[in-house]
Amino acid sequence: MKKVFFFLMMAVSLSAQKTEVVELKQSIKDRKGTTKSITVIDNRSEKEIGNIPFRKETYTLKFGTDDLKNYIEDWFSKDNKVKGNNDIVLMLEDVKAYNENPEDKTSMTKIKFKFSSFIKRNNKYYFLNRIQNVITSDSNFPKYIASQISNAVTGMIKESYVSVPLGGAMSEEDLTNYEKYITENSPLFGGKELKDGVYKDFRSFYEQKPEPNYVTDKNKKGRVTNIKDTNATLNEEVIDNKQVFGYIENGKAYRSTPAGYLEMIKDDRGFYVVATKAELFPVNNGTGAMIGAMTGGLLGAVIGAAIDSGSSRRGKNVDTSGMPNVYMDSLTGSYIFD
CATH class of the missing domain: 3.40.50 (Rossmann fold)
Structure with a gap:
């Protein structure tokens, strides 16, 4: 039995x-x-x-x-x-x-x-x-x-x-x-001081080669609102924030996101931004879109390129104390979520 x-x-x-x-x-x-x-x-x-x-x-x-x-x-x-x-x-x-x-x-x-x-x-x-x-x-x-x-x-x-x-x-x-x-042999992680300037993509940021003639454009409160090409013709000088990776000013790095330019903080794990996933991906395009972003690598490291960053811009006094640290892949620039 x-x-x-x-x-x-x-x-x-x-x-x-x-x-x-x-x-x-x-x-x-x-x-x-x-x-x-x-x-x-x-x-x-x-x-x-x-x-x-x-x-x-x-x-x-x-x-x-x-x-x-x-x-x-x-x-x-x-x-x-x-x-x-x-x-x-x-x-x-x-x-x-x-x-x-x-x-x-x-x-x-x-x-x-x-x-x-x-x-x-x-x-x-x-x-x-x-x-x-x-x-x-x-x-x-x-x-x-x-x-x-x-x-x-x-x-x-x-x-x-x-x-x-x-x-x-x-x-x-x-x-x-x-x-x-x-990373130990790279300009970005090799211990040298970061170069001020605007970076079009992760590769230029990694190699510390800012874009010539690109400058930040600030509002009256000192916040960066746009990027400008000083060599462009009239009415074509403004570069959409979605077309740049970020910028460095006074040794501090900032990344272009749908929530605006967020500071990239560096520790022993690499660079990270303090943000929610909803801020970095305000439109839920499903797992398939995430797979696409993940496999974008160096060619697609500017996440959220199809999103209107202005509509989700973070307010100046937003409390970020409860937000996670979202690290970036040190070799591709892609966000890493746990």
């Missing part, structure tokens, strides 16, 4: 747990035909993506194969018959899906990503791009979660085709601690 009861319990347990496969089937064709190969370094400490609840059942999320390295490399070869000269290295560092309160039906699944890419030239490696974030999904539907993970991997690969190398050359051994190696 005990054996029958045991097997019944096992059957119930197995029936309540299902598997959702993350399929990597989207096209990753390099439209410009510049890439020769993709080599994958799978550094994930845990190969399982995670278990998530949905409608009284538990779903195990997993990739369609345990050998993700060969699968992605073959995926690239099948989608790219015409090849170029660039050898790209894709490093998989972390992929997790979890629900912090699975008993609560309103609790949403979180997805944690960390992927990095490099280009290999003459046995040296140069950083290209990175996704490093935790997003809260706007749906707990397992197929939707799986599709977002697939979108992130696909987007990361496609963005790497067009990314421009950042920082100096690294050896293969340096890849194990690439962020420390790159």
